[in-house]
Amino acid sequence: MRRLAGLLAVPLLLLSTAACGTEEKGSETAAMTNGLPAITAGAKYGEKPTLAKGEGDPPKELKVNVVSEGKGAVTKKGDALQVNYLGQAWDSTTPFDNSFDRGRPFDLTLGAGQVIKGWDQGLEGQKVGSRVEIGIPPELGYGAQGQGDIKPNATLVFVVDILKATTIPKAASGTEVAQENKDLPKVGTNTDGKAPSLTVPKTDAPAKLVSNYVIEGKGEAV
Template sequence: DVISEGDGAKLKNGDAIQVNYLGQAWDSTKPFDNSFDRKQPFDLTLGAGMVIQGWDKGLVGKKVGSRVELVIPPDLGYGEQGQGDIKPNATLVFVVDIVKATQTPAPAEGAEVAQDNIDLPKVGTKTDGKAPTVTIPKSDPPKKLVSNYILESKGEVIKETDSVVVNYVGLLWKDSKAFDSTYQTGKTQTFPLAQVTLKGLKNGLVGKKVGSRVLLVIPPDQAFGNEAQQSIPAKSTLVFAVDLLAKM
């Protein structure tokens, strides 16, 4: 239900949105989560599966500036398994303030920048919505962070306090295997840079322009260091090709 309706655009799947919210179980008087108290809005791409289905379904069509109440049954929430303080088969109630939204544009665009260092990966420049090719050389990886334009746009400069909307593919330098890619799901990712724990990712994107494609080569000391991370071995150098689609 719409508690108070804003006068902004209606939300669509694929929009990058920023919200404040309070959530509690139907049979509880105590919230289990509250971004208002944290004074930190939450960023997401609507319809990308970044949140429970009840959010993705319930926010579509609502206007920016609105306050919305979502009552979410278990099958559109956390189901039989629950989550943290949320009991199995819980019906959830959220009050959501839609702070702002931006329509995610098409792939990155801009002037091609020469890739003339043979010791760095070469990134494709096609902007057809598919993952760009990334060719990693057989040489040893650089010891310091690399953050280079592949396509340089004329968009706004990214600041550390911004949230960004991106498409990316991430690979291991050692064997060129992809360990993560938004292109596999067809959904962009939205996140606040201030909360990014991968140091090289944050440092490499700050100062770059919206609309650009960027090559990042992240040494272990700015990645996961001596810790293995799922399919990423310890002491890995990581390679990302990132399309900076928007900022919030």
């Protein structure tokens, strides 16, 4: 969502924590499934869903229902995720945002505070290829201030398809490449995840763009 950058990515509004979500099974009604609004159309992974209006009191803690479980890797903090989502307030029948219509997934780093806490907590430990429904209480969403079309103290419901999860290395790894050009800065080759040293020579800066390996990895080309 580039709207989600203005919706989910508001960590300053998220000042409290709550218990981790649970994947529950239970009774179903026409409007509710396992304590969350039912998906009334587009229930399959990859389809744009529609949600019923929530009935009764919304959950006071984070609640996660696995609609369909994928077979991919289990997500963990620090993973770069790519997801599709639809978000709706508990007491509404109209979504406030979704990525399905834009035809472009949303990217985030799990646990990095880029999104509301309900997302970071609800998506952790899920398998790639899964569709999950997440009920998010106000303290794990936008709290008493709200955000845009989201009213203050709103309980939010999201349907999220987890498309991809990539583990981001903490440091470069690969083969060191000789830095033979004396006119270029000398870059440290430490692989401890800390900032490398940089020694700038006392010469004029290059007049053209220069791109050289310091450590050459074995991954796919960008």
